[in-house]
Amino acid sequence: xxxxxxxxxxxxxxxxxxxxxxxxxxxxxxxxxxxxxxxxxxxxxxxxxxxxxxxxxxxxxxxxxxxxxxxxxxxxxxxxxxxxxxxxxxxxxxxxxxxxxxxxxxxxxxxxxxxxxxxxxxxxxxxxxxxxxxxxxxxxxxxxxxxxxxxxxxxxxxxxxxxxxxxxxxxxxxxxxxxxxxxxxxxxxxxxxxxxxxxxxxxxxxxxxxxxxxxxxxxxxxxxxxxxxxxxxxxxxxxxxxxxxxxxxxxxxxxxxxxxxxxxxxxxxxxxxxxxxxxxxxxxxxxxxxxxxxxxxx
Amino acid sequence: xxxxxxxxxxxxxxxxxxxxxxxxxxxxxxxxxxxxxxxxxxxxxxxxxxxxxxxxxxxxxxxxxxxxxxxxxxxxxxxxxxxxxxxxxxxxxxxxxxxxxxxxxxxxxxxxxxxxxxxxxxxxxxxxxxxxxxxxxxxxxxxxxxxxxxxxxxxxxxxxxxxxxxxxxxxxxxxxxxxxxxxxxxxxxxxxxxxxxxxxxxxxxxxxxxxxxxxxxxxxxxxxxxxxxxxxxxxxxxxxxxxxxxxxxxxxxxxxxxxxxxxxxxxxxxxxxxxxxxxxxxxxxxxxxxxxxxxxxxxxxxxxxxxxxxxxxxxxxxxxxxxxxxxxxxxxxxxxxxxxxxxxxxxxxxxxxxxxxxxxxxxxxxxxxxxxxxxxxxxxxxxxxxxxxxxxxxxxxxxxxxxxxxxxxxxxxxxxxxxxxxxxxxxxxxxxxxxxxxxxxxxxxxxxxxxxxxxxxxxxxxxxxxxxxxxxxxxxxxxxxxxxxxxxxxxxxxxxxxxxxxxxxxxxxxxxxxxxxxxxxxxxxxxxxxxxxxxxxxxxxxxxxxxxxxxxxxxxxxxxxxxxxxxxxxxxxxxxxxxxxxxxxxxxxxxxxxxxxxxxxxxxxxxxxxxxxxxxxxxxxxxxxxxxxxxxxxxxxxxxxxxxxxxxxxxxxxxxxxxxxxxxxxxxxxxxxxxx
Numbered sequence: 001x002x003x004x005x006x007x008x009x010x011x012x013x014x015x016x017x018x019x020x021x022x023x024x025x026x027x028x029x030x031x032x033x034x035x036x037x038x039x040x041x042x043x044x045x046x047x048x049x050x051x052x053x054x055x056x057x058x059x060x061x062x063x064x065x066x067x068x069x070x071x072x073x074x075x076x077x078x079x080x081x082x083x084x085x086x087x088x089x090x091x092x093x094x095x096x097x098x099x100x101x102x103x104x105x106x107x108x109x110x111x112x113x114x115x116x117x118x119x120x121x122x123x124x125x126x127x128x129x130x131x132x133x134x135x136x137x138x139x140x141x142x143x144x145x146x147x148x149x150x151x152x153x154x155x156x157x158x159x160x161x162x163x164x165x166x167x168x169x170x171x172x173x174x175x176x177x178x179x180x181x182x183x184x185x186x187x188x189x190x191x192x193x194x195x196x197x198x199x200x201x202x203x204x205x206x207x208x209x210x211x212x213x214x215x216x217x218x219x220x221x222x223x224x225x226x227x228x229x230x231x232x233x234x235x236x237x238x239x240x241x242x243x244x245x246x247x248x249x250x251x252x253x254x255x256x257x258x259x260x261x262x263x264x265x266x267x268x269x270x271x272x273x274x275x276x277x278x279x280x281x282x283x284x285x286x287x288x289x290x291x292x293x294x295x296x297x298x
Numbered sequence: 299x300x301x302x303x304x305x306x307x308x309x310x311x312x313x314x315x316x317x318x319x320x321x322x323x324x325x326x327x328x329x330x331x332x333x334x335x336x337x338x339x340x341x342x343x344x345x346x347x348x349x350x351x352x353x354x355x356x357x358x359x360x361x362x363x364x365x366x367x368x369x370x371x372x373x374x375x376x377x378x379x380x381x382x383x384x385x386x387x388x389x390x391x392x393x394x395x396x397x398x399x400x401x402x403x404x405x406x407x408x409x410x411x412x413x414x415x416x417x418x419x420x421x422x423x424x425x426x427x428x429x430x431x432x433x434x435x436x437x438x439x440x441x442x443x444x445x446x447x448x449x450x451x452x453x454x455x456x457x458x459x460x461x462x463x464x465x466x467x468x469x470x471x472x473x474x475x476x477x478x479x480x481x482x483x484x485x486x487x488x489x490x491x492x493x494x495x496x497x498x499x500x501x502x503x504x505x506x507x508x509x510x511x512x513x514x515x516x517x518x519x520x521x522x523x524x525x526x527x528x529x530x531x532x533x534x535x536x537x538x539x540x541x542x543x544x545x546x547x548x549x550x551x552x553x554x555x556x557x558x559x560x561x562x563x564x565x566x567x568x569x570x571x572x573x574x575x576x577x578x579x580x581x582x583x584x585x586x587x588x589x590x591x592x593x594x595x596x597x598x599x600x601x602x603x604x605x606x607x608x609x610x611x612x613x614x615x616x617x618x619x620x621x622x623x624x625x626x627x628x629x630x631x632x633x634x635x636x637x638x639x640x641x642x643x644x645x646x647x648x649x650x651x652x653x654x655x656x657x658x659x660x661x662x663x664x665x666x667x668x669x670x671x672x673x674x675x676x677x678x679x680x681x682x683x684x685x686x687x688x689x690x691x692x693x694x695x696x697x698x699x700x701x702x703x704x705x706x707x708x709x710x711x712x713x714x715x716x717x718x719x720x721x722x723x724x725x726x727x728x729x730x731x732x733x734x735x736x737x738x739x740x741x742x743x744x745x746x747x748x749x750x751x752x753x754x755x756x757x758x759x760x761x762x763x764x765x766x767x768x769x770x771x772x773x774x775x776x777x778x779x780x781x782x783x784x785x786x787x788x789x790x791x792x793x794x795x796x797x798x799x800x801x802x803x804x805x806x807x808x809x810x811x812x813x814x815x816x817x818x819x820x821x822x823x824x825x826x827x828x829x830x831x832x833x834x835x836x837x838x839x840x841x842x843x844x845x846x847x848x849x850x851x852x853x854x855x856x857x858x859x860x861x862x863x864x865x866x867x868x869x870x871x872x873x874x875x876x877x878x879x880x881x882x883x884x885x886x887x888x889x890x891x892x893x894x895x896x897x898x899x900x901x902x903x904x905x906x907x908x909x910x911x912x913x914x915x916x917x918x919x920x921x922x923x924x925x926x927x928x929x930x931x932x933x934x935x936x937x938x939x940x941x942x943x944x945x946x947x948x949x950x951x952x953x954x955x956x957x958x959x960x961x962x963x964x965x966x967x968x969x970x971x972x973x974x
Contacts, residue, residue, distance in 0.1 A: 070612070070615055106474070106475045113335065128430060135604075155435060175604075175611070260636065261636075
């Protein structure tokens with residue numbers, strides 16, 4: 001059987017998780033560093049309600065660009081993200097079912113779960129979980145979220161993040177990400193090589209650092225103003241904008257040693273405040289989860 | 299369950315079970331625990347069927363208040379007996395602390411083991427202390443990972459343990475992919491066979507042995523010898539429930555990349571074992587321990603070969619890019635790497651280390667060539683931290699710096715010092731072998747110690763977040779055993795000078811604190827070398843600034859103190875010092891001396907210049923031997939002469955002579971610190 005193309009893999013995973021009762025979403029329409037940052041994961045992981053979703057998320061890591069010259073590294077790549085809250089008892093079996101769906105039968109391979117605890121101090125989040133190794137290749141990250149924004153997750157969601165390019169390279173037997181068949185007659189390189197070249201140059205050489213600094217300040221202020229108006233969801237957009245501005249400044253080498261921690265703390269304070277406001281929004285009676293005070297410092 | 303935590307839990311469970319069974323008054327013959335990635339197993343053999351009965355005594359009122367004059371029980375006794383549920387006639391008497399009391403003897407009949415086990419086993423499950431634990435689903439139980447099933451059997455009988463929202467049964471599950479569905483286990487005796495049929499080797503020791511043999515066979519297959527770091531091996535044992543071992547190969551062209559990169563890529567990222575040829579060179583083969591179907595090893599290995607190809611391509615790409623970049627550009631980039639928030643960037647640190655290396659070079663007496671190589675190495679020592687290879691493989695810091703320095707045409711001594719400046723990494727580790735390596739290593743460590751002390755963050759108790767104790771022990775080890783010649787005061791003040799103007803701190807107080815910190819460690823290190831507490835104390839009173847010298851003095855003094863003459867002289871010294879009055883000085887009058895006094899004075903005259911020249915040449919054995927030779931004259935003096943003569947002029951003269959005697963010792967050690 002012909003291995004699945006990149007878009008067939010995405011369509012198959014979407015269909016599989018739709019069959020498991022997931023809301024299949026589209027990518028969030030803002031720059032994020034990882035699928036976890038999509039509000040459907042980061043915010044929906046909080047609060048008492050059940051929630052299952054699946055989506056593809058383009059992830060931007062400006063500092064990871066390699067001008068299209070490295071076969072494994074990209075400043076823009078895709079994650080397929082699943083969040084299941086509460087984590088089902090058979091969550092790992094469901095995941096292995098998804099591998100079968102895209103043409104990888106775990107019984108025919110060496111599949112191992114290797115300890116990988118996840119922590120993202122910038123959003124005050126952590127969880128325990130696994131890297132899933134397929135014949136030695138890390139193809140998926142699996143995390144039971146314990147805290148987000150400094151708040152306990154109850155119930156506990158399970159997050160599954162597939163590295164789509166890696167899986168596709170494996171399934172298709174190609175050694176460069178640019179050789180992935182996106183669809184018959186079109187490679188990943190046809191679609192994205194020029195982007196990698198241009199964005200690497202922009203991220204490392206061109207981005208206007210003064211503008212980015214100004215933007216960071218403006219976005220931060222807007223986030224606070226929006227929170228003051230009691231609007232957690234739009235406020236969270238400005239956390240993402242701040243994060244991306246920071247990542248670009250970082251790629252440009254424009255963040256001095258002494259500034260770095262300060263920037264991270266500022267993003268973290270905003271993220272925590274948004275998480276607190278979101279909890280208030282979805283669980284108005286939950287007295288056990290106080291929102292952070294203005295400033296959210298911790 | 300993760301590998302490391304599983305090992306700890308397996309041994310913890312054994313200890314917890316032993317304690318719990320003892321508490322529950324249950325006898326047993328043997329406890330074994332086993333761990334595999336998906337299961338933690340406790341097997342108790344020879345378990346008694348019932349708890350032992352228990353007699354407990356409860357103390358009641360004093361006998362005087364328990365019975366009236368007629369010997370009839372009082373209300374107090376009746377109430378006590380009723381409260382304890384015993385007949386008042388069954389109360390017994392005993393004395394305690396001189397008083398006589400009544401006691402109720404309460405007999406608890408032992409319960410059948412099957413009544414006790416459910417709660418006992420549930421407590422065991424919740425009693426394991428995991429390094430990190432988590433909740434899952436909608437539950438509140440915490441465990442290392444979600445608990446999916448419980449099996450508990452007493453013989454053939456199910457023990458319905460309740461834990462984590464589950465109730466134990468007789469069902470288990472085998473290998474995640476190679477076993478079909480639930481496995482019913484009829485009885486304990488069939489448990490291990492059932493798991494074996496389910497594709498699980500549950501005993502970690504058996505897996506380890508199986509894997510070790512497999513690795514050896516695979517290496518022979520590949521025509522070489524496997525490189526098996528224990529840490530990776532131990533982890534691999536707990537990553538598989540059904541181990542199989544195979545050999546894969548990669549393109550020999552990758553062997554042009556430094557071996558450490560290839561090894562790290564194979565070991566730390568993939569948990570593969572590299573293979574060496576007979577000459578110790580790396581081969582184009584690697585050994586995989588996998589968890590898949592043994593019959594599919596070939597296709598599985600093929601998959602692993604593709605993965606290692608990508609890994610090694612990545613590593614080779616990083617290496618080639620690094621070679622193009624040049625170290626000087628990295629040195630500049632260090633300004634974007636944090637050393638310590640308040641102590642600035644790594645670039646700032648490098649600038650300080652360069653200056654400090656030069657200062658230490660002067661102290662050490664290094665030649666101009668050695669010093670220039672050392673300062674060059676100091677300039678480059680942290681450059682590789684921003685190289686692709688080290689960002690990817692942080693454990694290769696220094697190692698890659700050496701390769702890149704050589705590639706850039708730096709002198710071998712410079713390259714060597716770059717890798718050596720991280721030594722020693724722990725107590726007992728190898729020390730730098732080159733002067734440049736010693737100087738840069740000491741400069742790096744002293745810079746960190748002094749900077750953190752200047753911030754007022756000296757280690758306290760167990761809190762030593764910057765591992766400063768390890769650093770100072772490293773510096774001292776280089777001085778004691780590595781041939782580094784530095785003195786503490788000058789080295790510390792040179793290191794603190796690096797922070798002048800950049801940090802606001804009390805120079806004198808910080809210097810004193812660092813010195814005290816160093817001496818505290820030095821004292822322990824010297825004692826660890828077998829020197830008595832008072833020997834170390836006596837030496838450090840006079841030679842604290844120069845640790846190498848202090849160590850030599852300790853060795854000489856320890857050896858000397860084991861000899862009879864030295865022991866006697868030391869006793870005489872103590873006596874002389876107790877009598878002596880320093881205010882009297884050392885100028886005596888020979889004309890009023892008797893024979894024993896004159897003999898001592900003559901001996902001292904002869905010794906003075908000899909001791910002085912031995913001290914001047916740091917010949918401590920020699921100096922101590924000269925001092926020991928005074929045993930005869932001083933013993934005769936104390937036997938024949940009454941020091942505290944009623945005649946003041948005689949007395950004073952004799953005390954002056956004794957002062958002269960004790961003064962002889964001062965250049966070697968403070969003998970007043972020696973005990974007995």
